[in-house]
Amino acid sequence: MNDSSLVPDEALPLGFRFAAVKAGIKPSGNADFAVAVADVSASAAAMFTGNRVVAAPIIVGRKHLARSAGHVRVVAVNAGNANCATGQIGIVACQRVCSAAAETFQCEGHEVFPSSTGIIGVPLPAEKPIAALPEVAASLGATPGHFAQFARAIMTTDTRPKVACASLKLDGRLVRIAGVCKGAGMIHPQLVPHATMLVYLFTDAAIEPSGLDTLLRQSAEVSFNRISIDGDTSTNDTVLLLASGASSVQVDSTNTSFLGALTEVCTSLAKQIVEDGEGVTHVVELRIEGAATDRDALTVAKAIAHSPLVKTAWAGCDPNWGRLMAAAGYSGATIDPERINIWFGEQQICKNGGRVANFDEAAAHAYLKQREFIVRLDLGIGNGKCRFWTTDLTAEYVRINADYST
Amino acid sequence: MNDSSLVPDEALPLGFRFAAVKAGIKPSGNADFAVAVADVSASAAAMFTGNRVVAAPIIVGRKHLARSAGHVRVVAVNAGNANCATGQIGIVACQRVCSAAAETFQCEGHEVFPSSTGIIGVPLPAEKPIAALPEVAASLGATPGHFAQFARAIMTTDTRPKVACASLKLDGRLVRIAGVCKGAGMIHPQLVPHATMLVYLFTDAAIEPSGLDTLLRQSAEVSFNRISIDGDTSTNDTVLLLASGASSVQVDSTNTSFLGALTEVCTSLAKQIVEDGEGVTHVVELRIEGAATDRDALTVAKAIAHSPLVKTAWAGCDPNWGRLMAAAGYSGATIDPERINIWFGEQQICKNGGRVANFDEAAAHAYLKQREFIVRLDLGIGNGKCRFWTTDLTAEYVRINADYST
Numbered sequence: 088m089n090d091s092s093l094v095p096d097e098a099l100p101l102g103f104r105f106a107a108v109k110a111g112i113k114p115s116g117n118a119d120f121a122v123a124v125a126d127v128s129a130s131a132a133a134m135f136t137g138n139r140v141v142a143a144p145i146i147v148g149r150k151h152l153a154r155s156a157g158h159v160r161v162v163a164v165n166a167g168n169a170n171c172a173t174g175q176i177g178i179v180a181c182q183r184v185c186s187a188a189a190e191t192f193q194c195e196g197h198e199v200f201p202s203s204t205g206i207i208g209v210p211l212p213a214e215k216p217i218a219a220l221p222e223v224a225a226s227l228g229a230t231p232g233h234f235a236q237f238a239r240a241i242m243t244t245d246t247r248p249k250v251a252c253a254s255l256k257l258d259g260r261l262v263r264i265a266g267v268c269k270g271a272g273m274i275h276p277q278l279v280p281h282a283t284m285l286v287y288l289f290t291d292a293a294i295e296p297s298g299l300d301t302l303l304r305q306s307a308e309v310s311f312n313r314i315s316i317d318g319d320t321s322t323n324d325t326v327l328l329l330a331s332g333a334s335s336v337q338v339d340s341t342n343t344s345f346l347g348a349l350t351e352v353c354t355s356l357a358k359q360i361v362e363d364g365e366g367v368t369h370v371v372e373l374r375i376e377g378a379a380t381d382r383d384a385l386t387v388a389k390a391i392a393h394s395p396l397v398k399t400a401w402a403g404c405d406p407n408w409g410r411l412m413a414a415a416g417y418s419g420a421t422i423d424p425e426r427i428n429i430w431f432g433e434q435q436i437c438k439n440g441g442r443v444a445n446f447d448e449a450a451a452h453a454y455l456k457q458r459e460f461i462v463r464l465d466l467g468i469g470n471g472k473c474r475f476w477t478t479d480l481t482a483e484y485v486r487i488n489a490d491y492s493t
Numbered sequence: 494m495n496d497s498s499l500v501p502d503e504a505l506p507l508g509f510r511f512a513a514v515k516a517g518i519k520p521s522g523n524a525d526f527a528v529a530v531a532d533v534s535a536s537a538a539a540m541f542t543g544n545r546v547v548a549a550p551i552i553v554g555r556k557h558l559a560r561s562a563g564h565v566r567v568v569a570v571n572a573g574n575a576n577c578a579t580g581q582i583g584i585v586a587c588q589r590v591c592s593a594a595a596e597t598f599q600c601e602g603h604e605v606f607p608s609s610t611g612i613i614g615v616p617l618p619a620e621k622p623i624a625a626l627p628e629v630a631a632s633l634g635a636t637p638g639h640f641a642q643f644a645r646a647i648m649t650t651d652t653r654p655k656v657a658c659a660s661l662k663l664d665g666r667l668v669r670i671a672g673v674c675k676g677a678g679m680i681h682p683q684l685v686p687h688a689t690m691l692v693y694l695f696t697d698a699a700i701e702p703s704g705l706d707t708l709l710r711q712s713a714e715v716s717f718n719r720i721s722i723d724g725d726t727s728t729n730d731t732v733l734l735l736a737s738g739a740s741s742v743q744v745d746s747t748n749t750s751f752l753g754a755l756t757e758v759c760t761s762l763a764k765q766i767v768e769d770g771e772g773v774t775h776v777v778e779l780r781i782e783g784a785a786t787d788r789d790a791l792t793v794a795k796a797i798a799h800s801p802l803v804k805t806a807w808a809g810c811d812p813n814w815g816r817l818m819a820a821a822g823y824s825g826a827t828i829d830p831e832r833i834n835i836w837f838g839e840q841q842i843c844k845n846g847g848r849v850a851n852f853d854e855a856a857a858h859a860y861l862k863q864r865e866f867i868v869r870l871d872l873g874i875g876n877g878k879c880r881f882w883t884t885d886l887t888a889e890y891v892r893i894n895a896d897y898s899t
Contacts, residue, residue, distance in 0.1 A: 137823065138819060138822040138823045139821075139822040139823070139828050139830070140818045140819055140821065140822030140823075140828070140830045140846075141822070141830075169815070171815065171818075171819075172814075172815050172818050172830070172843070172846055172847060172848070173847060173848075174831070174845070174846055174847035176847070177847075206813075206815065207813070207815025207816065207818065207819065208813075208814060208815035208818070208843070208847075208848050209848070210848075272802065317801040317802060318799070318800070318801065319800050319801060319802045319816075319819065319820070319823070320819070320822075320823035321819065322815075322818070322819050322822060393724070393799075394724075394725050395723040395724065395725060395801070395886070395890070395894070396678070396723060396725045396894055399890070399891050399893075399894035399895040400894065400895065402891060402895040403894070403895030403896060405895065407612070407613070407614070408578075408614055409575070409577060409578050409612065409613020409614035409728075410613065410725075412546045412577075412578045412613065412614070412728070413544060413546055413577075413613060413725065413726070413727065413728050414725070415545075415546065416544040416545040416546030416547070416726075416728055417543065417544045417545070417546075417725070417726035422545050422546070424545070424546045424547075424578070425580070437578070437614070439580065440546075440578055440580055441578060441579060441580035441582070441583075441614075442578070442579075442614050442615070442616075479895075480801070480891060481891060481895070482888035482891045482892060482895075484801070484805070484891075485805050485808060485886060485887060485888045485890075485891060486888060487805075488801070488802055488805035488806065488809070489805040489806065489808040489809030489811065489887070489888075490809060
């Protein structure tokens with residue numbers, strides 16, 4: 088694969104350089120340590136996992152953002168080890184990496200934002216990324232190829248790098264947004280304002296940290312917080328948005344054009360994560376409508392997205408819509424079974440809680456054979472709605488996650 | 494298999510007769526219509542699924558119990574069709590079966606308790622069980638063989654019939670309890686006082702319906718409400734307890750000896766369901782301790798029991814305890830990661846949130862190779878605790894539930 092074609096020339100936000108090297112953390116020997124450096128201190132906003140067990144880099148990263156008042160010079164990410172459930176030793180290991188990176192890139196320790204992804208419960212070998220810092224410093228660059236290397240180094244069970252770009256003109260000048268992410272399992276982000284999905288977003292707009300935070304929350308809520316592969320919320324999920332200001336275009340939190348472009352990048356990345364989900368053979372867009380509230384719609388979407396019986400039926404291209412009804416029924420949302428209508432694409436399957444009279448099972452089965460399809464469920468109660476992206480559950484998912492050899 | 498050896502001679506409660514026939518509902522052509530008849534009207538208590546989408550027989554069964562003030566003469570169960578999401582047509586079909594059974598066995602329609610299990614969303618062919626009623630009436634009997642036939646006819650994806658018996662002496666006289674159940678998938682009963690798990694419990698004690706209800710709720714809470722195979726709560730779950738009074742021994746709701754025996758039968762049946770779970774290769778007893786409250790302990794147990802990553806790790810005999818930590822972390826229960834201790838059997842794996850210093854991965858892996866094992870997690874916060882039984886998630890589970898051919 089020609090990685091440098093992932094991102095068009097001229098699409099990268101100004102003011103950032105990227106590098107990735109093999110630090111020896113991944114057993115595969117692939118690149119596993121990625122760094123992004125802002126030429127000058129960038130405004131930063133971040134969101135982290137809602138899991139109450141959080142990894143050391145999240146504890147450290149929060150502290151650093153607080154101390155720097157939302158500014159970041161260096162993002163340092165290792166894959167192959169989550170540095171989670173590693174206690175005080177894990178925190179010290181993380182701090183050592185940050186200190187060494189600060190020295191290499193001549194900034195304050197609290198201007199370094201650390202991330203880790205990989206196995207939980209195994210001490211991070213901090214000496215490996217530290218030893219790799221000189222090579223990182225020597226190989227920094229601002230080309231699409233450098234950005235693609237960053238994207239590849241942060242992968243774990245991902246099968247491909249994931250990037251998205253957008254640009255917009257504001258005040259006659261170009262503002263660029265580029266995002267990169269990883270994640271294929273343990274994917275059900277429940278980001279809280281402060282998510283093993285890692286997402287790094289870069290822009291060359293000039294935005295204050297508080298405005299950046301407002302924009303990030305709105306974009307993440309309708310993208311990363313609307314996907315699930317397996318319903319497991321990670322201990323390491325992180326979304327970081329950096330603004331270099333290098334375009335010299337001022338943007339504030341009320342700029343709907345910028346918010347639109349940012350949300351477009353976030354939604355693209357969120358969908359790419361679902362599409363690359365572990366063992367996935369079907370990607371499903373759920374459209375829940377007619378709920379009492381938007382929250383109820385999301386509750387129903389999550390119950391469906393997390394139902395092993397629904398997900399295995401999808402794996403089999405099985406139009407067993409009764410499993411959708413059952414999941415809606417136990418979701419906890421307000422429902423009236425006799426008002427429920429269900430469509431697979433354009434084909435109505437269920438009307439007022441029962442099978443449609445002209446049910447065409449063969450057509451329904453054929454529709455579900457597509458890799459991507461839409462399931463629409465109208466609860467018939469109110470105006471609450473949501474879109475949500477999820478996957479089937481396959482024997483391959485089980486194989487990937489049950490694979491253990493001693 | 495010699496089915497009549499499932500239940501010892503003399504173990505069946507007096508006052509009941511059983512039969513099962515092939516009514517032609519199961520595509521396999523196996524027995525699929527089972528009936529239990531009380532010689533005289535039996536006291537009855539029932540619990541049903543907490544799912545808001547409920548099958549027609551549950552709607553009808555609730556009405557019948559209300560109208561009969563908790564009395565049942567005939568239990569009529571079909572397998573192969575859940576009669577759920579079938580609308581008004583499904584209710585009418587259920588009522589037709591009840592009326593025909595009432596006529597056959599000479600009782601009131603509301604003294605017939607209906608159940609269905611099988612596929613959701615397909616109209617029940619009521620004419621099939623109705624046509625089979627004469628054969629049922631001709632083949633009723635009170636032998637262990639008849640009881641075993643009942644147990645086999647209600648099976649769907651179950652691989653074996655499930656029964657349990659207990660007896661106790663009260664006032665110098667023998668009181669018998671026998672239970673029969675089915676269920677292997679869509680198992681996460683959340684029974685509410687009024688649960689496709691079907692459980693029928695019979696006793697020859699003399700107990701008023703209100704007392705029977707109190708006893709059933711207590712027993713079900715620590716047995717059927719403490720198991721999960723896939724986290725999907727069915728639309729048809731039903732637990733019915735009938736008391737014939739034929740032993741002439743009076744029992745009231747405060748009888749702890751009877752409650753103990755009933756709970757023993759319920760716990761045995763609940764575990765048999767888990768052990769026969771779809772595609773199961775490991776049965777896991779979770780012991781959650783040290784939670785802030787018993788409710789929090791149950792919350793953690795359910796998060797672990799429903800985590801695809803935990804369940805697939807178990808399928809692979811993988812001592813990846815970090816996935817247990819992650820599930821506890823996102824459960825919503827009050828936790829402090831640094832107070833968490835985890836044991837696989839007698840082997841401590843995690844101490845104060847981190848891997849034990851002398852972690853013996855090979856020993857942990859060997860322990861998890863057993864078909865049944867115990868995972869104990871102490872949250873270190875309070876005195877809340879629970880036991881919960883669950884399973885691994887295997888490629889075979891996916892195969893069973895994704896199997897669809899048109």
